Amino acid sequence: MTQPKQTIQAYRAAILDSIGDPAEVGIEASYRYFEDGLMVVENGQITALGEASNLLKDLPADVPVKQYTDALITPGFIDTHIHYPQTGMIASYGEQLLDWLENYTFPAEHRFEDKKHADEVADIFLTELLRNGTTTALVFGTVHPQSVDAFFEAAEQRDLRMIAGKVMMDRNAPETLTDTPESSYQDSKALIERWHGKGRLHYAVTPRFAPTSTSEQLAAAGKLLGEYEGLYMHTHLSENKQEVEWVKELFPEQNGYLDVYDHHNLLSERSVFAHGIHLCDDECKRLAETDSAIAFCPTSNLFLGSGLFDLPKMEAHKIKVGLGTDVGAGTSFSILQTINEAYKVMQLQGEKLNPFKSLYLATLGGARALKLEDKVGNLEPGTEADFTVLDYNSTPLMGYRMAQAKTLEERLFVMMTLGDDRAVQETFAAGRSVYLRD
Known part of the structure; x- marks a missing residue:
């Protein structure tokens, strides 16, 4: 209690x-x-x-x-992108994004069909966050509703302000980890009604990323956002060049990766897109217009060889940016270590990251990205x-x-x-x- x-x-x-x-x-x-x-x-x-x-x-x-x-x-530090089911596979060797998902992520997430396993990992995960000074996080579950129940139960017990959601994924993944547009809608709806706004908890509609959702499922995600007040939308965007090309092949009728989400009404002031490394100016302009946010995940971007995040470009477009550890592709729960890597990412681009800007990203910037600055982050x-x-x-x-x-x-x-x-x-x-x- x-x-x-x-x-x-x-x-x-x-x-x-x-x-x-x-x-x-x-x-x-x-x-x-x-x-x-x-x-x-x-x-x-x-x-x-x-x-x-x-x-x-x-x-x-x-x-x-x-x-x-x-x-x-x-x-308290704010982590705007992290996967609690990947706690047990942190520091997995030798792959870039798409192979890494296939070889490490999906096998680890399969285990979350077992509620007892989910309970154990949720406890370890939250303990690690608090050991590292992180008090609020935007968190991926798995496709299993019980993974979200386990997380919220553990967060409620500690009276933490946390945001999480069930992964929506109906294609291009192992059969044991896929749902359907209808089942993902119904499962998410039940979780929203059980947890959203309970104590200090919030729900995020969570399509994994465009390649693992059909247009029908993304439409279901947009429908959920229109049915409930104050929901978040949490997904990935333009992390890896191969991924970006794959999205173009899967959605040839849309004008790029961000437009896939935009077409399905997934951009808003509570939409947080992890990574955003390979964005064009038009995409940046649209993110700013919709008050959407980007989670800057330097540790995982370096670990997976995905690329270097252009923070000055986001500043020029006035896009909200927070920091994400992105465990388990990220190699530390520590926001301090994440800042360390962010500084190096800037150095590699001939830019400086002032420590007061780093403090902002780790606290108030993250809170603004999550529309929580009236509650936390300062x-x-x-x-x-x-x-x-x-x-x-x-x-x-x-x-x-x-x-x-x-x-x-x-x-x-x-x-x-x-x-x-x-x-x-x-x-x-x-x-x-x-x-x-x-």
């Missing part, structure tokens, strides 16, 4: 959050920082944030204050108290390097380059500690 929330609690440390996109407002106006900050949490929500010296004067004497030294409080009073505590001395090398750092920007960059799960000292969701490092 969910543990009772503390009524009121204060947390004292260095505190940092994003308040805008550096590409739009500039670096200095993009963040809020308190060297000696205080955050007050009441009934799972942030009620005050500011300098400790100011807020402590008015804090009732009986309110406990938890103090962290050599640590930084940030919003530390504004009135939002939910989902936050993480990062340890500046989590490893000997980290501590030594931090001692040389002279500015907040440098400390943040060191954290994002050397940091991983060991840097996460504690994770909070809705005001409760859900992970505490040994």
Whole structure:
């Protein structure tokens, strides 16, 4: 059962959050920082944030204050694309996307017809997210409805703000993993009515990607989105050049990959497309027009050899972008490590990724991509108290390097380059500690 929330609690440390996109407002106006900050949490929500010296004067004497030294409080990280059924096949060797799906992904996902197996993996998966400071994620299930039940049951028990959905896949996959347009519609409908809006949970209509869905199934996905308020749409887009060509062969009547989804009414302010590496300007323009979002997944893009994401191009088109670990093609649950890889992806294109932009992508940018910025992704009073505590001395090398750092920007960059799960000292969701490092 969910543990009772503390009524009121204060947390004292260095505190940092994003308040805008550096590409739009500039670096200095993009963040809020308190060297000696205080955050007050009441009934799972942030009620005050500011300098400790100011807020402590008015804090009732009986309110406990938890103090962290050599640590930084940030919003909980947001993962905008990840596959929980692929937890057990992370770090699988030697393939690019389409062969990787055939040889590793589909066999792993077949096991989720067993609810007990799904329960076990959901628990491991959520534990890993919280160990890495991630408090919200947009998550793929499998074609099996019980995979989604298992995930939501585990997330509800922890009172987490999570989004997930059943995979819709009616062709170009093993028979044991395919459904039909009608069964995928009915199964998704039942899951929506059971879970969408329950506690802190949301449902995402989830066609795997255009090659594994017929036009009839994509139409069923669009129908679902029109029948329920606030649903998400989560799929893949333009990850691999071979995949892009395959989509053209399967849908010759459409004008490219994105147009397949657009034709079936799948673009909206709550539509999140993973990858988007090989997009033309017209596709970028259409994503911006529909307020759709892209999940930037640098670790998996490098691991599968898919290509380099053009973040400046997305910024120029004003497309919402969040970060995705894309486990299991991604090789780490850590958003810090994902930022590390994102920096390298930019370097390979002759571009820089400022650490404050990285912070934005990992927190507020992800929340905006998910239309949740009024709830998570920042530390504004009135939002939910989902936050993480990062340890500046989590490893000997980290501590030594931090001692040389002279500015907040440098400390943040060191954290994002050397940091991983060991840097996460504690994770909070809705005001409760859900992970505490040994």
